[in-house]
Amino acid sequence: MTRNANLWTPQSGQKLQDLLGRTNLSRHEQSRVEQETLRILGRCRAPEWDNDGTSAELVVGAVQSGKTLSFTGLIATARDNGFPLVVVLAGTKTNLRDQTYERLVRDLAMDGDGRLPSWYPVNDLRPVNAGEILARAQRWQDERRTRSRVTTVAVVLKNHASLRRARSVLADVLGQVPGAPVLFIDDEADQAGLNVARPGGAESSTYRAIRLLRETAANHSYVLYTATPQAPLLIALEDTLSPRTVSVLTPGEGYVGGADLFDESYAGFVREINDDALDDESISPPESLERAIATYLLAMVVAQLRGRPRPLTMLIHPSSGTDLHRAYDAWVRGIMGRLTVALTDGDEVLRDQVTTEVFSPAYDDLATTGGNVVEGASVSLEELIEMLADDGYLEAVRVRVVNSAQGNEITSSEWTQAPGWIVIGGNKLDRGFTVENLAVTYMPRGPGVRNADTVQQRGRFFGYKRSYLDLLRAWMNPDTADVFRKYVRHENAMRGALSELDTNGRELSTWRRTILLDSSLNPTRRAVISLDVDDFRLSGWVLTQTHVYGEPTGPTAEGRSRLDGLRASATDDPRDHRTHARNTVVRSTWGEVAEVLADWRAAADEKNVLYSSLLALGSVEGEIPVDVVFMNGGATRDRGPSVASRPVLAGAGWDLNLIDDVEALEVGNLMQGPDPADGSTYRGDRGFAAGDTVTVQVHELAVEVGPGTRSRATSVAIHIPTDLSDRVILQAELAG
Template sequence: MSNNSETLEMMEITIQTNDSSKLWFPVIGEETQALLNHLGLPDEESRTRIQNEAIEVIQRCVPPGSLRGSKTGLVIGYVQSGKTMSFTTVAALACDNGYRMVIVIGGTKTNLLKQSNDRLKKDLRLDTRSDRKWKYVENPRGDKRQNIQSTLDAWHDPSVPEDERQIALLTVMKQSDHLQHLNNLLGNMNLEGVPVLIIDDEADQAGLNNKVNQGAMSTIYRHLIELRQLLPHHSFLQYTATPQAPLLINIVDVLSPDFAEALTPGADYSGGKEFFLDNPILIKTIPGSEIPTQDNQVIDPPETFLFAMMLFYLGVAAGYIKDKGRGNRSMMVHPSQKIAPHGEYFHWVRQMNNQWKKILGQDANDPARIDLLASFNKAYRDLVRTVGDLPLFDQLVDVLPRAINQTNIQQVNTAGGKTPTIDWKNEYAHILVGGQAMDRGFTVEGLTVTYMPRGAGVGNADTLQQRARFFGYKRSYLGYCRVFLEQDVKDAFINYVEHEENIRQQLKIYRGKPLFEWKRAFFLDNALKPTRGDVLDLPLMTGGFSDDWYVPNYPHDSDEDAINKNREVVNTFWSQLTALNEKIFGKISVNKHLFASDIPLTYTFEQLIVKFRTTHPSDSQRFTGLMLQVQHYLEQNPNELCDIYLMDKGKLRLRTISKNIGRLNLFQGRSHSTDPDKYPGDRQIVVKDKLTIQIHKLNLQVEAEERDIHNVSVIAIWVPQKMEHDWVSQNQGSVM
């Protein structure tokens, strides 16, 4: 590295920071700079973004100069957004900063591992570079022990020049046998003082403990735990686009992340927002009559399927005219997880392919040809709404026979044994029919048309999102894209967009903070579950307040410190309000309350709601969900007002927590008097269209514990319908 010292010193200065959560300050050396130069990024902004985000990740890993230690980090991208580029850059930074081994745990299938390995070798230039900076081993076994050990020993050999020391780069399939071979290899090596970076690609898949509720360890999870135990100095980075499972596993789990980083996609990325919110014209609904089920046998190719194929072939024809067939154009048909239906759709594609080629070869006056072109023209009119420079229809018709004839039609599943690998270079156009093999991690080059005649399954949000292979860097040809979905799946994707952004926004707020401090709560439509239940040993609560009260049930479960703190918060807040009036319901003094009207909700949220402590899991989960709703509404309506009531002018009311019920019955009921001004009950002390807070001060008698708790401040909150929102909440307790 003879020419590197000056560069390293300069780059070190540029990334200094006062953020104490960053454990060390990496340098950007020759390896990282060469990688970024090789990637061919479109502009300096892209280069800076990828570089800086990789630095943010590695700064939270165990410093390479430490003797021991471990960290777990979660790195979140969008589906098809460039996560591989991120972890390759992190690996290059590890190389520049003294890490001696990088382990990449790839896909669960051979084709996905190959896809990942090919990309890694290409980006790091392993087959073309003149030096031997990386000692690359795929799915290592025991026969590689001496080779890898000598690579690590060279770091202590003064006769080996610094710039000739190698980094061991091991890639392994996330599969039991391969992980066991890796562990056997490492178990026979001296790894003391060896800083290691582990990258778990698609980390929410397969590696988490799906036997946690049985009090056991699933096989791959056990191998990952053993791997980490073999490495005295390592950082474990979990890369995924669907972080729900890693975020919701128990925070005492070894794979629960200590920190999280959310990656930013490039300007050309098109994800859920672009498809489902900004350009809903790109989304087409498959009617229920065309969705194959046990009760609805679809015998002939559905109309929407034929329409989707026509849209695709017109796009292929346009590609031949405008781009001379450079790049790729693809259609993905995703009918089911099961293999049998794939054959049916594959047969239909081949059938229509042959039929359309034959008809287009007929005389111009042939009735069948005229009818077919009329159908294609209908698809053309749909495309022309979103493609500004679409060639004329007659021009596309001239090229349609070529577009149809030269399209590769292929099943992508294990029907023939191994899942086939797609040769993207041999053909410009592809129609791929498959299921699970085209879900998570599978990259479809130039994907324009997606046809997915299947339901949402069991409704796991992360599983659903991983089917969105139609997301990606598509802005330049977004107008050619169409996605055909069943209505419920379409609605689920629309709901997922907000859920995804809500999680990312919350994690950005917690950047630099210990992740265990983050309250596990986020927006999610109640029709969906965040993830599979077999990896979660802590229950989830779903909810959403709408024209309803939040009322705590267990304030007596709070410790003395929380009770004192809440009393102080309430008293301070109330004393600072100036618009105090007296409102009387009925004639007796117990029915008189003080109230403050039209108080800024932002102020109330920050000074009362956020500061108020709830400790019982049930109360806490509901209260956290309520705070999410209020915060979200305030983001759109920052000038919203609310009303505050000090019940019974702040006099201490007596409430008994009975043995049988065990929870608080907070509200005083309505008066049974015949007086026309009779008291309507606490529940009615509310302004229906505004958030309303009642402050209650109580003396509690807890029968089961035979104790009294004095001067307990409790708040009840009315949430109007306009603030309605579904959420999921989980109580993680404390690691302290």
């Protein structure tokens, strides 16, 4: 019986309505956010005092899609429904914590509006805050003071030192109001907080600090927010951070994601750069950098003419090495300086030369996507150059390096002080950090270790950008672009599976974790995976079904009927040079063959491979051609037990009822070898596979089940070509 994900029914209140009213969202979008927020809070524990218990719930958004608004709405609704204390774990860097705190104070009007206060915001919990928090928590127990109730919202850095301080404060407060309901919100929950030190039962320092922090609150819910849920989904189910439910956020109107940029608009968005852009010892900048900057500058003045978005930003996102950041800072300032001199120094010959050689190719590039159009009419290159040079836009662009060595964070009030920004940085800009109105990205870095969640988090170019999609460009290493392109299908498959759970109100414990990946990607960093999983690399001969001694194997009655229909259409396979019992082949589609294989009976391990193949190939857009090969034209082949299985069967007197693990028994030599050895007459069964399409072989067997006794069985063998190779991470077995 499926357990319902919802625990109670929260009500939409004034604080949530006030928050939504301050946004620029349409009424439809406001309603969507409201319903999602109520659903998320309804899956948390109800704010009942002295009702001890804990839960962990997962919320999945898309990168740059509005997770902050969602958990801000969750805080507002928690206040409306009686939560006295909310603790937000906001990233691993102080700039992200401060950014989150400032947004919450602004968006929830925590500074007050001339009425009784509703909020007590705290940035970084310290012992000095304990008394104020306690006094406010105690008001919630006084029925005479309902109008003066205040919800504390504490924003905490996600490192062990900050978490230890927060634990000390909460222990002090909750020791005196022990039954108080607490709501924890973990922003970017896949980062830092999961356990990466499991050998011998050890705990990593931040994971342990979070566990101890939660243990101070006997009555709480812990909500994990992330755009990359691979890691939280692959921790052991008994882990305290393993989520009970999942809620999937729907991106709002105008959102641009992976499918938009790396599928539908790939040719318009991606520009390739070479490895010279990665060299921090190079004296001169890579040629592509000047082109990217020129494209950005033209896009900026187009945005100014349109009136939006302002300001417009370019992000230069190399690796984490600060030497490379310094090199790019020098190169960018050098390029900007040369362009400024060329366009503003009064030398018309030089100005014309730079316009022709530098800006004209950039203008033509923008024009391919309509990036030179304002109010329905094309703006000339000359007009854009005049704005850059004569109106002062070029000199007004600010260049800023943002990294752990130099800091230099751009505050929320700074962004609007210039029409354009060129921001240079590495890991500090990977996740959480908001780059306002990012249009042009220059990413001179390889794909790294190819962890899917890390790759996705680098996508600062995702977000609410549809109104200026024509201005978006990204210069990147070809391998990096390819990884982003391949990630799109993985993201779609995962969101589809999680959305089904969310929509049907099912707990995650009812879902067998299944993660589809391109064969070149890893789901997440290996150290955090504690769930027992099987890892299937789907390329080549992914399945040869040899375990046929257990429960009935092969097609169902309906599948047999479909299979017979295919066999009736099959013709002699021209690759088979034998004069009798030739293989036959028919070209079909994966959609048609999948209907046969979906209910194909097989031993557990082989069923897992079959399931993974169905998932992977079923997610490919368009019809995949499949060669269905009937070995020996559908005539039976005699097969006996394998070398390892024969003595087991003989020792039991061929009585399967006396054998503990019947599924482990195999037939030997399912795949016939070449004949003669050079394969001149028969290339062997493995030779009947195409390099450009999926091959499904059907083997009709007469299996030896006793001395002189045989039984009919049908086996399948599946070959997937390299171009369709995939990887599937599958939970070893579903928890009972």
